[in-house]
């Protein structure tokens with residue numbers, strides 16, 4: 581139940597190719613998040629799985645059965661949209677019952693399912709109200725409730741929290757995670773927000789321009805991004821990138837020169853050539869202030885003192901570097917500082933933006 585497999589799935593709208601060769605297997609009970617910038621094809625991919633769009637090529641299977649030509653209503657999936665899509669003239673109870681009445685389910689079974697979902701989502705007090713009499717958060721719970729009562733093999737959620745304010749988004753996100761644990765149903769969740777993806781997902785699928793860039797657990801993507809795009813997309817604030825050239829490759833390391841002439845020692849093995857151009861990636865939280873074995877001189881541009889941490893905007897020979905350092909620092913714009921990378925995980929990417937594996 582709830583096992584979904586896509587093999588070489590493509591989707592075009594007329595001459596516009598929106599999805600390219602999508603291969604993906606989602607396990608039963610998994611919470612999978614599709615993340616990527618606006619317009620990269622997340623909704624199209626979800627709608628294709630749902631049956632609201634027909635794939636142009638490839639194969640889509642649910643629980644081992646190819647469903648390319650199976651209508652949406654017969655796929656056993658339930659979709660939740662950002663816009664809630666509730667019937668405004670019906671009460672919450674009627675909204676929850678509507679899809680079930682159409683299947684001619686016995687009335688007491690419908691009532692039992694509504695009672696269970698309402699209890700789970702804490703919307704019991706609102707069952708006789710209309711959607712217009714509810715807050716955004718309550719409406720979204722009703723929309724989720726309408727999916728729950730159908731007992732689908734998988735839930736498909738397209739940016740369901742985008743219309744909520746930041747605080748409510750956080751609490752509803754936690755509720756959704758708890759709900760997934762309780763229902764143990766497959767969930768596919770679409771968002772452009774990498775924090776949502778990191779906090780909810782068992783596995784994240786990063787999409788860019790209709791292609792899968794990487795699939796992995798949140799920490800796999802954070803610790804070992806496959807390319808520069810994923811490295812820059814996952815993590816907040818995003819990773820710093822510094823351009824450099826490999827100058828020498830003694831054993832188990834490389835010496836690189838950054839733009840501006842500063843030299844750094846990099847822990848990298850054989851798959852790197854002298855003279856090649858590389859990009860160093862370092863997360864803002866991994867840079868320390870102060871000189872060390874591997875430090876680079878920088879100039880402070882802007883200081884954001886947040887109390888618990890200090891966000892420094894610095895300049896390294898014309899390249900912008902952001903540092904998030906715990907604690908408070910007495911620094912002013914224009915100050916000369918040293919940024920130490922000696923304890924930082926350094927990510928290296930080749931000229932094509934692909935990750936270079938580290939030797940040590």
Ligand SMILES: Nc1ncnc2c1ncn2[C@@H]1O[C@H](COP(=O)(O)OP(=O)(O)O)[C@@H](O)[C@H]1O
Nearest residue numbers: 593596598616617618619620621622623624625
């Ligand atoms: N029905 C459609 N007809 C033509 N182009 C479409 C249609 N639906 C989506 N697209 C295009 O497909 C691309 C991906 O859209 P979408 O899947 O909505 O992206 P996302 O959800 O990641 O923001 C966009 O360029 C969009 O304009």
Ligand SMILES: [Mg+2]
Nearest residue numbers: 622623624738
């Ligand atoms: Mg979308």
